[in-house]
Amino acid sequence: MEKQIQYKWASLGTGVIANELAQAMEALGGKLYSVANRTYDKGLAFAEKYGIDKVYETIDQAFEDPEVDIIYISTPHNTHIGYLRKALAAGKHVLCEKSITLNSQELEEAIQLAEDYHVKLAEAMTIFHMPIYRRLKEIVDSGKLGPLKLIQMNFGSYKDYDMTNRFFNRNLAGGALLDIGVYALSFVRWFMTSSPDQMLSQVQLAPSGVDEQAGILLTNAQGEMATVTLSLHAKQPKRGTLAYDKGYIELYEYPRGQKAVITYTEDGSQEVIEAGETAKALQYEVLDMEAAVAGQNDQLYLDYSRDVMSIMTQLRKDWGLIYPEEEA
Incomplete structure (x- = not known):
C-alpha cells in the first residue's frame, strides 16, 4: 500500500x-x-x-x-x-x-x-472501505449473478454478563444494535439496490434495558430481503450470505473481510475472490478519508451511514429502547 x-x-x-x-x-x-x-x-x-x-x-x-x-x-x-x-x-x-x-x-x-x-x-x-467489498460490488454490478434475492447476516459476541460494562450499560449507549448490528446493517445496505423500507423484528432486552439479542427482517422496494441475527451473549460466526438468481456469495469475518466464495447455482462450481487484507482495515479508512479531504474522491458513503442510522433509529423506536440522552 x-x-x-x-x-x-x-x-x-x-x-x-x-x-x-x-x-x-x-x-x-x-x-x-x-x-x-x-x-x-x-x-x-x-x-x-x-x-x-x-x-x-x-x-x-x-x-x-x-x-x-x-x-x-x-x-x-x-x-x-x-x-x-x-x-x-x-x-x-x-x-x-x-x-x-x-x-x-x-x-x-x-x-x-x-x-x-x-x-x-x-x-x-x-465495510465501506475494505477492498473486498468494492471488488464484489463490481462483480454484482456486472450482472453475472443476476438479481439479488436474499441476504442472511449473523453477528454474535460473547460478552461478560456484567450490566456495568459498555456493552450492556444503558448510560454508555450499550446494546447489540449500535455495537455490532451496525456492521450487519452496513453490509445489507452496501449490497441492496435501495434502502429497506419495511422491517419486522423481535428483541430480547438485557436486565439493564438494552438490546441483548435481536432478529430483524428487512425488505426494500425491489423485493430484496435480508435477515439479521444479533447477540451480545451467544457466539455466532460473523457470516454474511448473499443469494442471487445465479449463485450465492459467502463471506466470513465480514466486518474486516478479505475473502469471499461465490458458488454458482447451475453447476455448483466455486470461485474464490480475494482483495485487501484484514490487518489493514484502518489503513483503508485513513486513505479514503485523506483522498476525500484532498478532493481526489468522495468514497465516504455518508448516505449509506444515514440509511443504516435510519433503520437503527426505527428499530429502537419499535423496541421502546431509548438512551438517557434521548429522554425529553
Whole structure:
C-alpha cells in the first residue's frame, strides 16, 4: 500500500481503536499529530507509546488547534454528537467511529454542520472501505449473478454478563444494535439496490434495558430481503450470505473481510475472490478519508451511514429502547 499520509490527525480517545489508528498511521509512514483524552495521564501514556508530539490537557483544545486537519473520534457512542458539534464547527474534517451517532436526528445535525462549515464527515465503517467489498460490488454490478434475492447476516459476541460494562450499560449507549448490528446493517445496505423500507423484528432486552439479542427482517422496494441475527451473549460466526438468481456469495469475518466464495447455482462450481487484507482495515479508512479531504474522491458513503442510522433509529423506536440522552 502506497504511503501517503498528507494531513495532521488528532485522536479523540486512547482505547483499542485509537491504538489501531496509531499503528495504521505508522504502517503508512506517518504518525498521529496529537491526542486528546478525558484522562490526561492516559493521553500522555498513549503519546509516549507512539511518539506523538502533542497531548492536549483538555479535549476542547483539539478543536481549537489550528494545526489539526482531521479528527478521529473513538470515544463511546453517546459522546459522539457533542464532539462532532465542536469539531465540525471548528472547521475540522471528522472520521467518527461507528455508530456515528445515537440516532438519525443527531446524524442529520452533524451532516448539516459539515455542509455549513465545508468539511468532510464520515463514519469509520470498515465495510465501506475494505477492498473486498468494492471488488464484489463490481462483480454484482456486472450482472453475472443476476438479481439479488436474499441476504442472511449473523453477528454474535460473547460478552461478560456484567450490566456495568459498555456493552450492556444503558448510560454508555450499550446494546447489540449500535455495537455490532451496525456492521450487519452496513453490509445489507452496501449490497441492496435501495434502502429497506419495511422491517419486522423481535428483541430480547438485557436486565439493564438494552438490546441483548435481536432478529430483524428487512425488505426494500425491489423485493430484496435480508435477515439479521444479533447477540451480545451467544457466539455466532460473523457470516454474511448473499443469494442471487445465479449463485450465492459467502463471506466470513465480514466486518474486516478479505475473502469471499461465490458458488454458482447451475453447476455448483466455486470461485474464490480475494482483495485487501484484514490487518489493514484502518489503513483503508485513513486513505479514503485523506483522498476525500484532498478532493481526489468522495468514497465516504455518508448516505449509506444515514440509511443504516435510519433503520437503527426505527428499530429502537419499535423496541421502546431509548438512551438517557434521548429522554425529553
